[in-house]
Amino acid sequence: MKPEKPLTRREIVGYGLGDMGFNFYWTNISTFLLIFYTDTFGITAAAAATMLFVVKIFNAFTDPMIGAFADRTQTRWGKFRPYLLFMPLPLAVIGVAAYSTPDFGPTGKLAWAYVTYLLLMTVYTSVNLPYSALSGVITGDARERNAINASRFVCGFAGGTLVTFASPRLVAWLGGNDHALGWTLTMAFWGLAAAVIFAITFRSTTERVRPPQAQPSSVRQDLADLRSNRPWVLLFFLALIIMGSITLRMTSAAYYFKYVVNRPELLGSFVPAYLLAAAAGTACTPLLTRFIDKRRLMIGLMLISTVLSTAFLFVPADDIVLMYALQIALGLALGPKSPLSFAMLADSADFNEWRHGRRATGMTFAASSFAQKLGTAVAVAVIGALFSALGYVPNAAQSADSQAGIVWLMSVIPAAFTLIAAVLMVFYTLDNPTMARIQADLAARKSSV
Structure with a gap:
C-alpha cells in the first residue's frame, strides 16, 4: 500500500x-446559478429551484x-488520470451553453x-469523480492522503475565492449592461482556465495503488460491498448533510445581502472571507490530524459550526x-x-x-458524489419551497416573512444539518489504530503475492 518513495x-x-x-x-454554480436563473435568465424562483432539484x-x-x-478503465495513463485530459474541453463548451440566455420564450x-x-x-461529474478517486490511488499512506487532500481544498477554496470576487466583475466588464452576454463570456473564460489546470494535474500525478489482480468486475458486487461497508454508509450521509448545509448558506448569501442587508456589493467580499478562512482551516488539517483522530476532529468541527450558524x-x-x-469563524471550522x-x-476503500x-475506489467516491448532489438538491428544494411559501418576488423589496426566511436559511436550518452530522460521526469506527492495522494487513497480503 505504501509507495516506495514519499x-x-x-x-x-x-x-x-485540480480542485481550483x-x-x-462549482462556485459559480453554487453561488450564482440560482440568482442567474431568477434575475438574469428570467424564470421564477419556484421553476428554477424545481429544475435544479430534478x-x-x-x-x-x-x-x-x-x-x-x-x-x-484501463489505459497506459491509469484508470482516473485520462479523464483530466480528454473531458475538460467538452465541459467548457457545455458550461458556456448553460450560462447562455436564448430568446425561446x-x-x-x-x-x-x-x-x-x-x-x-453530467460532464462535470465525469471529470470530477475520477479526480476525487485519484486521491485514493496516488498513495496508500494516511498522512500523505491528508496532505494531498489538504492541498486539494486549499487550492479549491482559493479558486472559489477568486471566482466569487472576479465573476461579478467579469460579467460587468465583458457584458457591460448586457448581463446575459456577460455571464456567457465569463463562463468561457473560466472553462478555458480550468482546462489548462486539469492538464497540469494530469502531468503531475501518478497512480500507485492497484486493485487486487483477481478482483471480480461485477458492478452489482461493488454496490453490495458498499452497502455492507458501515463506515462508508456513514460517510455517505455525512456528505449529503454537510453539502446541504453549505449549499443553503452559499446560495442564500446572494439573497441575504441583496434583500436583507440591502448591500449586494458585499457578497464579493463576504463569500471570499469564508473561503479564505476555510483555506486556512484546510491548511491546518495535516497538523490537526497529528494530534486529534479524524473522527473526533470531525465531531468537534460540526458542533462548532452548529453554534456559529445558530448565532447568525x-x-x-x-x-x-x-x-x-x-x-470567518465558520470558514475556519468547516x-x-x-x-x-x-x-x-x-x-473506507x-x-x-x-x-x-x-x-x-471509483465507485466509493462516486457514491459519495451521489450523496453530495442529493444534499445540494435537498438544499435547493428547501430554498425554493421556502421562497414560494413566503412570497419571494425577484428584484423587488421583500416582505418581512420573506426576509425572515432568508435569515433562517443562513442560520438555523444549516445549523440543524451540521448537528445531525456530528451525531452521525459518533458511530464511525475507522479510527487511527484501526486503519494502521488494516493497512498493515493489506501490505502483508500484497508482499506475499
Missing part, C-alpha cells in the same frame, strides 16, 4: 491545483455509473435550462463586522471537513479491500 511537493501541489479548476465551475436527483443516479466505468427557456444544466452536471440568527442587518466575524471526509473515503478482497 510523494513529492510537485505531486501534492499538482493534485491540489473544479471550483471555477436535475440533481437525476444526475446523482449517473454518478455510480460513471464511477463503475472509471474503475474499469418562457417554456423554451425552461427546457433549455433543464437540458444544459443536466449536461453540465441574532445578527442585526446593519452589523457588518459581526457578520464577517461569524463567517475548512478541515473536506480533506477529512475525502481521506476517510479513501480509508481500504476497509472494503481488507474485508472483501476487492477494491472499487
